[in-house]
Amino acid sequence: MSRVAVSVEGLGKQYQIGHALEHTDTLREALTSALRAPRAWWRRWRQERDAQQEILWALRNLSFQVQQGEVIGIIGSNGSGKSTLLKVLSRITEPTEGRAVIEGRVGSLLEVGTGFHPELTGRENIYLNGAILGMHRHEIAARFDEIVAFAEVERFLDTPVKRYSSGMYVRLAFAVAAHLEPEILLIDEVLAVGDAAFQKKCLGKMGSVAREGRTVLFVSHDMDAILNLCPKALFLANGTTAYLGDSGEAVHHYLQSVRPLQTGVVDLRSAPGREAYEYPILTSVSTHRPDGAVASEFRTGDTIVLRVGYAVQEPIRSPYCMAHFTNDVGHRIMSVSSMHDHCDIVLERDGVLECRLHDMRLREGTYSIDLAIGRASPVSQCMDYVESATTITVQLGDYLGGGRLTDHQGVVAQKSEWSSVDTSLPVVGSVIAGPSRYAGVSWHEE
C-alpha cells in the first residue's frame, strides 16, 4: 500500500514585478512638492508606485500527488514555474494560495554548493554544506570517505576551496549533496554542471537513489535524463499542470508545445525557431517523394527529397547546408550535410537546394528537421539556422519484412539476414548485412 509523499492542492504563487520607477520631476521639485503638500505628494507617490506593480502568477491552480517511492521528472519551458514549485515544496518560499503537504524529511538541492565558503577547506566545507543540507554530524562523518572518493578530491582536502578548479568545486559540492539521505529529494537542474564523465556518474548516483525507494522530484531540461531516471513526469506550462503521467508522453507533449508540427511546404521567412547569425537566408523547406510530389509521411527505406529554399545578399563561394533529424523525445538521430560528400553547391542570389536521402533508415516515429546554412571555408561558419523547420513522420512499413521494433530496440531500422552455419566449416561471419543497396545522401542544385 503506497503512501502519498507529496500532495499539492490548488497551489498558487504570486510575484509582484516592480518596474523601474520613472521619475518625471527632479529631486528638487520632488522635495518642494513634498514639503508644500506632503499628503497630496504621498498619495501621488503611492499611486505611482502601485501602478507600476505588475502581478505575475508563477504557479496557479496547481494540484498533483506523488506517491512514496516515485521518481517524477518536472519539465516545462523557462518561466513555467518549475523552480518556483521546488522552492515552495522545500519551504523556502510560501505559496500565495493553496497548500502543499509533504510527508517525510525533505532534502532540497536547488543549487550545487549552497553555503560553500571559499575560505574554508574541502574537509570543512563537506561538514558545513552537509549541515546546511540537513545532515547530522554523525551522518556526514559516516559517509565522509565515500563523499571524498566520489568527488575525487582526496589530495586537496585541506586546501581552501577558493583554490579549487571549478570542476573540483562542483564535484565536491555534488558529492555532498548526492550522499544526502532524505525521504524526499528535490533536485533542480544540478546536472547541468561538470564534465560529461562526471555528469554520467551523477546520473548513475541518482538512478541508485531512485532505486532505493526514495521519492524524488527532479527538474531538468535534459530530456534524456528525464527519460532515463523518471518513469513519470509532470509537464508544467504557465504555472499549472499540462500533463502528468508517463514520462515519454510528457516529454512528447512538452517538445510538441515548444515546436509545433510543420509539414508540407513550409515558409521559413517568419519561422519561430530561427537563429540568424548573419541574416535570414533560409526561405522555405519542403519534403518530397522521389517523383517530386510533396509529402510528409514516409516509410523506412524510402528515398526522401528535401528541398531548401534560400536567398543570399551576395554569392557564397563554398557554402554548406545541413539537416538535423530529431525524434519526438528530443534525441538527435542523424545529420546530413553537403560537406560530407564534398558536394559542390554554390549559393547565388536565390534558389533551391535539393537533398536526396536514399534508403532512409529511420524507424517509425515523428522527426523534426533543423536546418543550417553557412560558409564551409575558410572556416566553417553557420550563417542561418532554423530549429524544427519541418517535420516528417515515418512508418516502418514492411522494411523488416513485417518485423516490428520495441521501444528498446534502437533508433534506426536495419535489415539483417540470418542463417545457421555449418560449424565444421571455418567461421566467416554469423550476421550478414542486408542487401547492399546504395545507402547515402546526395546534394545538388536545381
Added chain:
Amino acid sequence: MWEYRELLYFLVWRDVKVRYKQTALGVMWIVLQPVVSMAIFTVIFGILLQVPSEEAPYPAFVLSALIPWNYFASSLNRSSTSLVYSSNLVTKVYFPRILIPLSSVLSGLVDLVIAFTLLLGLMAVYRITPTPAALLLPGFVLLASATALGFGLWLSALNVRYRDINYIIPFLLQIWMYATPVVYGTSLVGDRFGLLMGLNPMTGVVEGFRQALLGNVMTGAQVNLPLLGVSASITLVVLVSGAYFFRYTERSFADII
C-alpha cells in the same frame, strides 16, 4: 529549533573560522582592536578631557566597558547584515532563518572571551582584584547577547527589504556608544538621568561589567539593581517583539531579498 542545533553550531563555527582568515595578524586582531581604542580614549578622555573615572585608573576604566560594548556592537552589526550577506542560503535552502542572526551573535563570544583575558591582564598590572559580583558576569554577557539579538532580529529583517539599514547601523552604533557610559561613568551624568539611562539596556551591561570588576577600587560603586531591572525588561520587550517581527516577515525573505 532544537532539531537544527547542529546547523547552528556549524554556522557559528564557520563565522569564527573565517573571520580572521588570510590576515597576517590573525587572532591578534581580537586583542589589538580594544587595545587601540583604549589607547585613543585614554588620551582623549582620560588625559586631555579629564573625564572622571571614579578613582579607577582610566585605561582599566574604559577597557572594562569597551569589552562588553565591542562584543555588543560587533554582534549587532554582524547580525543586522547577516541575512542579506547570506542571501544565497536564504534563497536556496530551508532552515529556520533565525539561525543566521543568532549565529552571528554567538560567534562574537569567542572574541569576547579572548578580549576578556586581556582585561584580566590589565587588571593584574594595576593590581585590581574583582569583586564577588564578578560571578554575575555571565549574566551581563547574556543580557548583552539578548539585546544584540533583539535589535539584530529587527534590523536584519528590515534590512532584507530596506538596505538603508546598512547605512544606518554605523551611525546608530556611534550614537549608542556615546549614550552608553563607556568613556565616562554614570556618576558624570548624576541622578538626573539615572533611570533614563537605564532605558538603554547597554548601560546596565557596561556599568555592571565595570563595577563587578573594578568595584574594589571605585568610589561608591555598587551594581545598580533597579537600573539593571529596567534594562532587562527593555531587552525582553525588544527580543520578544523582534522574534515576532522576524517570524512574521520570514516567509517573504526568499522573495524580496
